[in-house]
Ligand SMILES: NC(=O)C1=CN([C@@H]2O[C@H](COP(=O)(O)OP(=O)(O)OC[C@H]3O[C@@H](n4cnc5c(N)ncnc54)[C@H](O)[C@@H]3O)[C@@H](O)[C@H]2O)[C@@H](O)CC1
Ligand SMILES: Nc1ncnc2c1ncn2[C@@H]1O[C@H](COP(=O)(O)OP(=O)(O)O)[C@@H](O)[C@H]1O
């Protein structure tokens with residue numbers, strides 16, 4: 114299962130390896146630099162082609178032709194150290210490389226210092242203040258084309274907001290503003306991005322020039338960091354490649370990782386979805402999904418279709434009398450039960466074969482306020498979405514007092530803010546110091562307070578349980594699925610979770626697997642997707658999974 118590490122976890126794993134004597138920091142840095150160069154050539158094979166030798170410094174960037182040209186921006190820590198390795202390796206291949214250092218050489222940590230010195234043997238390293246692409250005269254050809262920009266200013270050690278003197282988004286923006294056509298690679302993370310939260314730490318009220326901070330490739334080591342997958346991280350990173358630096362082969366770092374295991378955030382992956390051959394429909398559970406009144410039943414019908422397709426044995430829509438006819442005209446495999454007020458609902462719940470409930474989609478606030486307490490009193494696996502969450506905006510504590518561990522809450526950002534206003538305020542505050550409060554922190558805190566699983570939606574859906582277990586369902590990079598942002602897709606997701614709960618999945622596993630399948634369905638259909646299409650992709654997705 115793919116793990117996402119925080120900066121502190123990565124440090125602990127690396128430090129354990131170094132402390133054991135199984136590897137030195139210098140060796141890890143060399144492997145990191147080599148990994149970056151490898152990743153660059155894998156991403157842009159044309160850059161690996163041989164070219165003429167580098168002209169002698171100074172002023173090699175003035176040359177019109179000849180070697181490939183790179184600018185490497187190094188910072189004051191080990192990220193800068195990785196940058197010096199990359200600069201040296203590129204120079205050894207005949208590249209013309211301009212290296213700039215932000216910070217004083219004698220303050221570099223030992224391994225970075227060693228690589229600074231080795232880098233200087235093959236060419237100069239200039240002070241960062243000299244990096245003034247805004248003053249380079251492109252028009253007169255005084256400065257030649259730059260083929261590659263390497264950002265090695267800050268990695269996982271970024272703790273303070275990036276000052277205006279190193280606003281890379283501005284500087285790199287100049288370099289890439291169409292005058293030159295350089296590929297942009299960030300070592301570990303784009304400098305300025307907080308490794309734990311995926312938020313930029315920038316000390317300014319100004320609009321961040323986001324387009325300019327975006328890289329095409331980020332090369333991380335050992336594991337992706339949480340920040341590669343949440344908030345602004347994916348947009349800034351462009352594409353994230355992970356290179357091994359040999360830590361998985363070392364008993365010391367493996368032991369350190371085992372100790373951290375319960376805290377580590379994971380990327381979602383599907384659980385076993387097969388059905389046993391000897392089963393019958395009741396083995397797969399009976400889900401009940403409550404709808405709203407006449408004219409507002411679409412959301413619940415979407416959820417119900419999702420629950421049925423994902424394999425619940427039976428799915429019943431619980432509708433108020435005024436919507437009975439409307440729903441009856443629309444459904445075939447789904448069943449229908451008349452559910453009016455709290456009393457009638459309680460009577461329906463006497464049927465113990467009903468083992469998963471879904472309340473919220475299109476339900477209406479008033480009906481939700483009446484019926485959610487009845488559902489929760491039944492102590493049945495229950496998904497609360499949409500109106501079932503908003504109904505408790507005025508007194509979230511009232512809801513929390515009734516929730517139990519078989520519940521799943523599925524808020525989007527607005528709904529989360531209604532139930533957890535303090536958590537939303539912390540999450541939405543400008544990030545000044547690292548590690549910044551993240552969507553992972555927010556979801557974990559919400560799950561703990563609610564006492565049940567919380568699935569916080571978005572392209573970076575975060576799912577957490579009260580015990581801290583947490584995963585990210587990332588619709589980014591090769592799983593980018595922007596077509597999922599369409600009305601009703603959240604209703605289908607609620608139905609998917611309900612269906613899996615009916616099938617007997619534990620709440621955390623139901624939420625993770627449903628979120629993962631939701632994105633797979635969107636990818637299976639592709640552009641033009643609307644919510645109705647989502648459940649209909651499940652058969653193809655299951656076939657691909659070998660279910
Ligand atoms: N942890 C590991 O296992 C490995 C780490 N490596 C590299 O080392 C990096 C982490 O190195 P470090 O921990 O030295 O951290 P960084 O190199 O990311 O930055 C730390 C330095 O920047 C300063 N700093 C932080 N925020 C600042 C700000 N806003 N303005 C000015 N200065 C600021 C800190 O005081 C410190 O001097 C990783 O991202 C990775 O690139 C690699 O060499 C491979 C192995
Ligand atoms: N850009 C995006 N990429 C991938 N998934 C997205 C994106 N935006 C939204 N989603 C997903 O689409 C669904 C939207 O749900 P929600 O906000 O409840 O809206 P609705 O109820 O109208 O469907 C959620 O599952 C969310 O994770």
Ligand SMILES: [K+]
Pocket residue numbers: 192264265266267268299300301302303304
């Ligand atoms: K960097």
